[in-house]
Amino acid sequence: MTTETPVIEVRDLEKVYRLGRNVEVPALQGVSFTIYPGEAVAIMGPSGSGKSTLMNILGCLDKPTRGEYYLDGQRVSDLSDDELAHIRNRKVGFVFQTFNLLPRMSALENVALPLRYAGVLRGARERAREALERVGLGDRLHHRPNELSGGQQQRVAIARAIINNPSIILADEPTGNLDSRTGREIMDLLLTLNREQGTTLIVVTHDPEVAHMMQRILHIRDGRLLREERTGTR
Amino acid sequence: MLSTLYLAITEALRSLAANKLRSFLTILGIVIGVAAVIALLALGRGAQKIITENIQGLGTNLILVGPGNPQRDPAAQLNIPPLKLADAYALQDPQAAPSLQYVVPLLRRSVRVRYGDKTYTTLVFAVTPEYRIVRNYNVIEGTFLTEEHLLNRASVAVIGPELAKILFGRDHDVVGTTIFIQGYPFRVIGVLEYKGAAGFGGTQDDRVVIPLTTAYARLFPEDRGKVDVIMASAVSPDRIDAAQEEIRQILRVRRRLRPGEEDDFTIFTQQEFLQIFQVITGVLTVFLGGIAAISLLVGGIGIMNIMLVSVTERTREIGLRKALGARKRDILIQFLVEAVTLSLVGGLLGILLGWGIARGVELVAARFDTTLPAVVDLQAILLATLFSAAVGIFFGFYPANRAANLEPVEALRYE
Ligand SMILES: Nc1ncnc2c1ncn2[C@@H]1O[C@H](COP(=O)(O)OP(=O)(O)OP(=O)(O)O)[C@@H](O)[C@H]1O
Numbered sequence: 001m002t003t004e005t006p007v008i009e010v011r012d013l014e015k016v017y018r019l020g021r022n023v024e025v026p027a028l029q030g031v032s033f034t035i036y037p038g039e040a041v042a043i044m045g046p047s048g049s050g051k052s053t054l055m056n057i058l059g060c061l062d063k064p065t066r067g068e069y070y071l072d073g074q075r076v077s078d079l080s081d082d083e084l085a086h087i088r089n090r091k092v093g094f095v096f097q098t099f100n101l102l103p104r105m106s107a108l109e110n111v112a113l114p115l116r117y118a119g120v121l122r123g124a125r126e127r128a129r130e131a132l133e134r135v136g137l138g139d140r141l142h143h144r145p146n147e148l149s150g151g152q153q154q155r156v157a158i159a160r161a162i163i164n165n166p167s168i169i170l171a172d173e174p175t176g177n178l179d180s181r182t183g184r185e186i187m188d189l190l191l192t193l194n195r196e197q198g199t200t201l202i203v204v205t206h207d208p209e210v211a212h213m214m215q216r217i218l219h220i221r222d223g224r225l226l227r228e229e230r231t232g233t234r
Numbered sequence: 235m236l237s238t239l240y241l242a243i244t245e246a247l248r249s250l251a252a253n254k255l256r257s258f259l260t261i262l263g264i265v266i267g268v269a270a271v272i273a274l275l276a277l278g279r280g281a282q283k284i285i286t287e288n289i290q291g292l293g294t295n296l297i298l299v300g301p302g303n304p305q306r307d308p309a310a311q312l313n314i315p316p317l318k319l320a321d322a323y324a325l326q327d328p329q330a331a332p333s334l335q336y337v338v339p340l341l342r343r344s345v346r347v348r349y350g351d352k353t354y355t356t357l358v359f360a361v362t363p364e365y366r367i368v369r370n371y372n373v374i375e376g377t378f379l380t381e382e383h384l385l386n387r388a389s390v391a392v393i394g395p396e397l398a399k400i401l402f403g404r405d406h407d408v409v410g411t412t413i414f415i416q417g418y419p420f421r422v423i424g425v426l427e428y429k430g431a432a433g434f435g436g437t438q439d440d441r442v443v444i445p446l447t448t449a450y451a452r453l454f455p456e457d458r459g460k461v462d463v464i465m466a467s468a469v470s471p472d473r474i475d476a477a478q479e480e481i482r483q484i485l486r487v488r489r490r491l492r493p494g495e496e497d498d499f500t501i502f503t504q505q506e507f508l509q510i511f512q513v514i515t516g517v518l519t520v521f522l523g524g525i526a527a528i529s530l531l532v533g534g535i536g537i538m539n540i541m542l543v544s545v546t547e548r549t550r551e552i553g554l555r556k557a558l559g560a561r562k563r564d565i566l567i568q569f570l571v572e573a574v575t576l577s578l579v580g581g582l583l584g585i586l587l588g589w590g591i592a593r594g595v596e597l598v599a600a601r602f603d604t605t606l607p608a609v610v611d612l613q614a615i616l617l618a619t620l621f622s623a624a625v626g627i628f629f630g631f632y633p634a635n636r637a638a639n640l641e642p643v644e645a646l647r648y649e
């Protein structure tokens with residue numbers, strides 16, 4: 001696995017939030033790590049340690065203050081707004097703690113949304129239906145989010161994340177709003193996708209049990225990488 | 235591209251439908267503005283059509299002379315002598331008035347016409363045969379008055395087609411019948427062609443035309459020698475001004491006006507009617523344009539306001555869409571389409587409402603025997619549509635641009 005190109009490589013990543021004129025909040029203070037294609041990695045750390053900040057940068061939603069980020073060997077800071085939009089659309093699939101589904105749209109339409117921005121119009125509904133079947137929601141295509149349980153909503157969000165066959169799934173506390181059994185089912189689903197499709201999976205979690213389902217755990221503290229832990233999981 | 239637009243439009247409609255009342259209130263300004271303009275324009279066009287037809291229907295190169303002059307001071311308006319038959323004869327002198335071709339004296343009175351058990355009150359025009367020429371009239375049946383009728387004071391009448399319908403229930407096969415005007419029998423010798431409405435106030439097709447001499451001899455002996463209007467025609471359109479001046483000089487002498495004293499009669503030409511009318515329409519158009527501009531401006535500001543609210547409300551949605559791969563222009567287009575949809579729906583509703591109002595006025599006017607057709611032409615509809623779309627684009631651009639430039643993380647974090 002060592003000669004492969006890393007899917008993600010960050011070096012000395014720093015992020016400073018500016019509050020007002022001269023208050024600076026250092027959220028990330030020099031983080032470096034490498035993730036290879038197909039890996040399943042957990043990110044753990046206390047609240048406020050910078051996990052979400054890191055995920056946003058990895059997902060090209062935010063830019064680091066300093067440091068380098070290479071995605072599939074490409075320097076992200078060199079990319080234009082449109083190219084970043086393209087990456088968010090094709091390479092990265094986001095799963096949020098709060099699901100973030102559009103309430104006026106059916107499950108099917110929510111899942112098909114990234115296809116629109118990919119310029120796919122023909123066959124979009126068919127593909128969205130397939131994605132929903134893959135997450136076990138083939139019988140809830142036309143339900144609105146408020147007609148679905150939390151676990152079902154998160155499945156819709158996962159179907160939406162995988163609709164464009166991304167190389168990475170970024171999940172920021174995907175089980176945070178779910179009970180432990182439903183949370184487990186969601187994690188099983190994400191790991192199945194990771195195993196069967198070879199999609200790189202990065203999950204932020206506070207749950208050690210969830211973290212130990214991954215191959216590696218990155219422990220973050222105060223915006224720094226405290227240590228890297230290899231679990232026994234294959 | 236087309237299907238992208240289709241998706242954007244359906245989505246815009248859906249998001250507007252989610253806030254029906256708000257969307258409706260937002261477009262109300264545009265609806266009312268466009269409706270007002272369309273309705274006024276439609277009625278204006280209708281009135282214009284009628285009046286123009288009317289003026290042109292008067293006949294070519296027509297000159298009208300009547301007693302009185304609104305420009306004289308009010309004290310001098312009293313005791314103005316009527317026009318005389320002799321005045322008309324004087325105008326017929328080719329030496330004194332070389333620019334005039336035909337001169338027709340006209341006496342106009344309200345009369346009761348009867349046939350069988352049907353009676354009808356209308357206007358009788360007592361004229362000479364040249365009336366047909368200066369008014370550009372044809373008969374659809376029979377003949378018009380002749381010199382012989384005039385000389386013999388014949389009791390003959392040419393009737394308008396509407397009057398024929400009223401009396402006989404048909405506008406043909408009526409020549410030879412006898413009708414009674416003020417109780418005197420008259421033989422119908424012809425039916426006039428249709429000329430349509432006479433200004434605001436019914437038709438001119440229900441009138442009776444008889445020889446002037448017959449009117450003096452039988453119907454109105456007390457008016458003998460008097461005329462209400464003298465109609466004349468110039469020998470050619472470019473001689474109208476000259477003809478007008480000749481009439482003026484002859485009548486001033488005959489009416490014994492001192493030099494410097496103002497005319498106590500008025501000369502009107504068809505051109506002058508048209509000019510006055512065009513000035514009125516011009517003012518009306520500017521006025522309507524002003525209403526349109528103000529209402530569209532107000533409507534546009536309403537749309538901008540609600541779009542700004544909508545962008546703020548949907549900040550999270552915008553962040554999410556960006557996280558899913560929406561580019562700036564995708565968001566820009568989404569909100570622009572929404573704004574334009576709002577303004578276009580407003581514009582279309584306005585067109586319908588305005589058309590409805592104009593039709594309503596037309597129907598009400600018809601109940602009062604006034605012809606005022608609502609003429610909604612394609613040009614007005616296209617213009618209204620185009621303008622409301624332009625308003626949407628113009629006032630939607632700022633909010634849409636604001637949405638497009640939101641930073642994805644910050645938008646997603648927005649509560
Ligand atoms: N937009 C922002 N402006 C200012 N400071 C911020 C902003 N976002 C995050 N921070 C600060 O940066 C630090 C890291 O925040 P971050 O959200 O990454 O933490 P986290 O590890 O995800 O925490 P949690 O487990 O509670 O989600 C915190 O101190 C937070 O207050």
Ligand SMILES: [Mg+2]
Pocket residue numbers: 051052053172
């Ligand atoms: Mg967080």
